[in-house]
Amino acid sequence: MPSKYRLFDRSKLTLLPLAERNSLLETDIVQEPVFREKVHPSFIKIAEDLAAAKAADRARILMLGAHVLRSGMQKYLFSLMEEGLINCIAVNGACAIHDFELAIHGSTTECVSTYISNGQFGLWQETGLLNDIVSDGVKTGMGFGEAVGKYIVEETLPHSDISLFAKAYELNIPITVHVGIGYDIVHEHPNCDGGAIGKASYADFLIFAAQLESLEGGVVMNFGSAIMAPEIYLKALSMVRNAARVSEAVDNKSICHFATLVCDLHDLPEEVNSEAPKNSAQYYFRPWKTMLVRTVADGGRSYYVRGFHADTIPELWTAVRRLYSNQQQAG
Incomplete structure (x- = not known):
């Protein structure tokens, strides 16, 4: 039986x-990439944690919001990926859109106030190709991120050299896309198949959860994702801890000793290892209570650095490069 409610008729839309x-x-x-003179002490610790996680072949997970790409941090991330210091990336749907638009057209980001006035916001032809790419990918068993990366690489889009999705695909690093239906401009388009998007994004969630199975001794980093990152991380971590519990008595498996890093603009106190009181607005900043407190309470470490992505990511990269340089000189 069809819904008893009227659906919007997408055939009325005009795409430009x-x-x-x-x-x-x-x-x-x-x-x-350019070295920074000053580096926050937490980045020095995280650089050491990343190096140790790489040596032990443990998870090195990067979670990010779209403003990281809009800040032009791609090549810093490419360097960390090529060094083997990132082996999984989790993003939201907006990241896929900005990355794809830059790759195919060399530009991204529209003025919302301008285009919402005449109802053109988000309704751009080339961007809607993402819907077809994801739908085609699902038919062959791929998740959202893999399908997009594969397309950008194989179609040799004009600016694929600055695509995070293309770089991840080439390096065999899973990039998982976690979509909320109706959040992204491509969901406005007539060719949007909600079932395909849901299936592709859920496959990515399971890929992400599988990466967390090697989190013991690893690192999870979150740059600028206040909702997506802490929420999928929380659910996936519960899943892998649940599964590990069955085999814990046999081979002493545990997922407790790892490091988390959150970088954002919230003005948090110096001490972030305990939750904010419930009568404080900061209590509802999910990365704090989820990533910095609750999930590391059984033996993990957590760090928070306040700053813009254009500063925090170069500082992290600088800390990593200096650590490697010092190790080479010592060796």
Whole structure:
């Protein structure tokens, strides 16, 4: 039986080419990696944790919001990926959109106030290709991130060299996309198949959960994702701890000793190893209570650094490069 409620008729929509959009960002936002003079002490500790996790072949997980890409941090991340210091990346749907638009058109980001006034916001032809890419990928068993990365690489899009999805696909690093239906502009499009998006994104959630199975002795980093990152991390961690509990008596499996890092703009106190009181607005900042307190309470370590992505990611990269340089000199 069909729904008793009326659905919006998507055939009424008009999509325009990206060439007619005034985009706010172009490929020149992508920065070349440059050493920073000062580095937050927490990044020095995380660099050491990443190196140890790599040596032990444990999880090195990066979770991020779309503003990381809009800040031009791609090449810093590429360097960390190529060094083997990131072996899984989790993103939201907006990351896929910005990455794909930059790869295919060399520009991204529209002025919401301009285009919402005439109802053109989000309705751009080329961006909607993401829906077809994901639908085709699902038919062959791929998740969202793998399908997008594969397409960008195999179709040799004009700016694939700055695509996080393409780099991840080439390096065989899973990049998982965690979508909320209706959150992203491609969900406005007539070719959007909610079932395919749901199936692809759920496959990515299971891929992400499988990566957490090697989190003991590993690292999870979150740059700028206040909802997606802590929520999928919390559920996936519960799943893998539940499964590990069955075999714990046999081979002493546990997922307790690992490090978490959160980088955001919230003004948190110096001490983040205990929760904010429930009568404080900070209590509802999920990365704090979830990633910095509750999930590391049984033996983990957590760090918080306040700052813009254009500062925190270069500082992390600098800390890693200096650590490697010191190790080479000592060796």
